[in-house]
Amino acid sequence: MQGYKPGAECSECKGQCCKDKGCSLAPEDMLKALNKEDGELRDQILTLLNDENGLYAIDYFSEEAGTCFYLRMRHKCYNFIGVDAMGECVALTETGCSLSPEKRPKGGRYLESKPDRQCVQHYSREQMCTDWAPYSDILKSIWKEYHAKFEEDGTFDKCDDAYFAWLKEKREKNKDFL
Numbered sequence: 001m002q003g004y005k006p007g008a009e010c011s012e013c014k015g016q017c018c019k020d021k022g023c024s025l026a027p028e029d030m031l032k033a034l035n036k037e038d039g040e041l042r043d044q045i046l047t048l049l050n051d052e053n054g055l056y057a058i059d060y061f062s063e064e065a066g067t068c069f070y071l072r073m074r075h076k077c078y079n080f081i082g083v084d085a086m087g088e089c090v091a092l093t094e095t096g097c098s099l100s101p102e103k104r105p106k107g108g109r110y111l112e113s114k115p116d117r118q119c120v121q122h123y124s125r126e127q128m129c130t131d132w133a134p135y136s137d138i139l140k141s142i143w144k145e146y147h148a149k150f151e152e153d154g155t156f157d158k159c160d161d162a163y164f165a166w167l168k169e170k171r172e173k174n175k176d177f178l
């Protein structure tokens with residue numbers, strides 16, 4: 001496997017990184033997941049994102065050099081358009097990540113765990129910007145189209161409601177163990 005295996009501290013920590021944000025893909029992770037029969041690249045990416053068991057979402061961040069659109073793991077209760085998305089990674093279970101270490105996106109494989117929890121991300125934002133540059137326009141156009149649609153038809157509000165209900169249920173469940 002290329003990257004870092006989770007350390008012993010990860011089982012104790014129970015995936016704080018995965019509760020903060022789904023890990024970032026590199027384009028090679030996306031390309032591996034595409035079905036090349038689904039037409040042009042934009043259509044292939046849309047089919048991948050629209051899959052009912054879809055794992056990925058488009059997100060972005062801004063750097064001095066510009067805005068980087070990329071894919072990351074989707075968050076529970078949210079869909080394939082990442083907007084200040086709260087929640088935790090859709091692949092996180094009570095027993096850890098449901099993906100094998102080899103199948104995890106590059107941002108997960110290149111996160112080096114540390115016993116003091118000052119874990120180090122070796123897949124840098126600069127590298128992500130460079131890697132995703134050839135796909136940025138396509139991802140941006142999908143993001144803009146569906147962001148407008150989901151805002152208009154109330155999908156984002158439903159996602160937020162589902163997330164808060166999920167959070168409440170999780171808190172209630174944890175209370176039972178106290």
Ligand code: SF4
Pocket residue numbers: 006007009010011013014015016017018111112113114117119
């Ligand atoms: S990488 Fe760090 S934050 Fe993530 S589970 Fe391991 S110890 Fe926790």
Ligand code: SF4
Pocket residue numbers: 015017018021022023073089090091092093096097098099104105108
């Ligand atoms: S894919 Fe696995 S390692 Fe990456 S954020 Fe999700 S649960 Fe964590």
